[in-house]
Amino acid sequence: MAGRLDVVIFGASGYTGKYAIISSINLLKGFKWAVAGRNKEKLQATLKEVEAKTNQDLSKIPIIIADVNDEKSLKEMTVQAKVVVNCCGPYRFFGEQVVKACVETSTSHVDVSGEPQYMETMQLKYNDAAREKGIYIVSACGFDSIPADMGIVYLQDKFKGTLNSVETFITWGYTDGYKPSGASIHYGTYESAVYGFAHANELGGIRRQLFKEKLPRFKPTLKSRGFAHKQPIIGNKWCIPFMGSDRSVVSRSQRYFFEEEKNRPVQMHAYISFGSFFALSTTLLLGFVFGVLARSEFGRKLLLNYPKIFTFGAVSHEGPSEEKNENSILTMYFLGLGWKEKLSESTDQFDIPMNKKITTKVTIKNPGYGATCDALVLCARNILKERNNMPQNGGVYAPAAAFRHTSLLKDLQNNGYAFEVIKTEERK
Numbered sequence: 518m519a520g521r522l523d524v525v526i527f528g529a530s531g532y533t534g535k536y537a538i539i540s541s542i543n544l545l546k547g548f549k550w551a552v553a554g555r556n557k558e559k560l561q562a563t564l565k566e567v568e569a570k571t572n573q574d575l576s577k578i579p580i581i582i583a584d585v586n587d588e589k590s591l592k593e594m595t596v597q598a599k600v601v602v603n604c605c606g607p608y609r610f611f612g613e614q615v616v617k618a619c620v621e622t623s624t625s626h627v628d629v630s631g632e633p634q635y636m637e638t639m640q641l642k643y644n645d646a647a648r649e650k651g652i653y654i655v656s657a658c659g660f661d662s663i664p665a666d667m668g669i670v671y672l673q674d675k676f677k678g679t680l681n682s683v684e685t686f687i688t689w690g691y692t693d694g695y696k697p698s699g700a701s702i703h704y705g706t707y708e709s710a711v712y713g714f715a716h717a718n719e720l721g722g723i724r725r726q727l728f729k730e731k732l733p734r735f736k737p738t739l740k741s742r743g744f745a746h747k748q749p750i751i752g753n754k755w756c757i758p759f760m761g762s763d764r765s766v767v768s769r770s771q772r773y774f775f776e777e778e779k780n781r782p783v784q785m786h787a788y789i790s791f792g793s794f795f796a797l798s799t800t801l802l803l804g805f806v807f808g809v810l811a812r813s814e815f816g817r818k819l820l821l822n823y824p825k826i827f828t829f830g831a832v833s834h835e836g837p838s839e840e841k842n843e844n845s846i847l848t849m850y851f852l853g854l855g856w857k858e859k860l861s862e863s864t865d866q867f868d869i870p871m872n873k874k875i876t877t878k879v880t881i882k883n884p885g886y887g888a889t890c891d892a893l894v895l896c897a898r899n900i901l902k903e904r905n906n907m908p909q910n911g912g913v914y915a916p917a918a919a920f921r922h923t924s925l926l927k928d929l930q931n932n933g934y935a936f937e938v939i940k941t942e943e944r945k
């Protein structure tokens with residue numbers, strides 16, 4: 518490893534890649550890092566743009582050329598790094614080639630995938646090889662699914678007794694007085710979502726191979742709240758199940774804690790809220806059209822060629838304006854239920870009624886790109902600085918499994934992730 522760069526940001530010319538450069542300027546002081554991608558001019562232009570925005574001299578940042586479709590170039594890139602920060606998606610198409618090159622050159626890898634099929638496939642195919650090499654492959658290090666995965670770890674730490682279940686509720690808003698306009702999501706994320714929907718039915722098969730043994734049934738079972746419900750802890754806003762990767766990622770971390778650390782795994786359901794019944798109905802209608810179209814090739818073409826039409830302008834090739842990103846606020850609420858007593862950790866059946874409830878939240882500004890890339894770069898930094906506090910061998914992990922015992926939670930708190938306990942209730 519001696520002589521390698523600490524970090525190489527791959528896909529640095531993309532919308533997310535630009536934010537990863539900005540995060541690296543702040544969070545990788547004292548580390549050696551470079552940018553990489555397939556197009557030198559675009560990479561140079563991105564560095565110039567970030568220079569102008571941040572007033573930093575980036576002229577000494579090395580540029581490495583590598584193309585996903587050229588295996589040799591990928592390995593020539595990954596062998597130069599201790600950790601690759603991969604911003605090149607959709608990961609369904611571009612991710613595995615980079616992970617494979619990393620495994621072959623003994624390089625750790627972090628990314629901001631929100632694609633469960635890709636993440637679980639990487640664990641299935643590369644976990645053993647990554648362990649042999651002693652490297653870490655960690656996906657979902659951004660908005661998907663750091664707030665949920667690390668937020669549950671935060672709640673677990675605060676709970677003290679025995680935590681049975683957590684429900685998460687996402688709310689999305691803007692700073693007071695800001696009038697949002699224009700797109701909210703860059704095309705790259707939308708494209709990943711279109712293909713994620715198209716291939717959603719592959720997940721069951723991958724999961725059955727990945728987790729051959731089912732977890733014991735922990736009771737009481739956390740039931741889903743159904744298709745739509747009003748949630749009192751967020752002012753009776755309408756909520757529906759959240760289709761993102763949070764549940765998949767949290768389940769992988771909690772399974773790890775159960776299997777490797779003998780901790781009772783937390784059951785989890787994720788929900789997303791809407792400001793009004795009208796907003797909920799519109800989203801459901803769009804979601805239905807999206808779901809139907811994403812399943813056929815013709816439908817996918819329509820979705821991908823006319824993103825603005827199918828999202829009422831929420832998605833664009835230019836992405837959200839910086840002003841809109843800076844004024845966006847995500848708050849994720851967590852409702853944890855369990856027992857105030859420390860019951861035997863790995864016992865799966867508890868007959869006594871639950872007597873403790875904790876509500877926590879995490880609030881994040883610029884969650885989609887700024888805070889996402891801060892978390893991504895902090896994950897890379899933790900691999901560089903704190904491997905002694907990570908799972909002993911390398912492997913393919915969800916973020917909380919990889920970083921629970923490192924300073925990641927504190928690092929996030931120091932960089933804009935405001936975790937807090939709202940209310941603790943106990944009964945006799």
Ligand SMILES: NC(=O)c1ccc[n+]([C@@H]2O[C@H](COP(=O)([O-])OP(=O)(O)OC[C@H]3O[C@@H](n4cnc5c(N)ncnc54)[C@H](OP(=O)(O)O)[C@@H]3O)[C@@H](O)[C@H]2O)c1
Nearest residue numbers: 528530531532533584585605606631659660661705706709
């Ligand atoms: N879950 C989260 O929290 C979260 C948040 C933000 C983004 N994301 C994910 O991040 C990914 C990127 O999104 P984005 O909006 O930044 O997309 P983007 O702007 O299109 O960026 C894609 C990057 O990949 C590069 N690339 C494409 N094909 C390549 C190839 N063959 N070889 C080398 N590089 C190649 C592009 O290079 P060129 O510039 O040369 O085209 C560009 O740098 C998506 O999967 C998105 O879902 C996730």
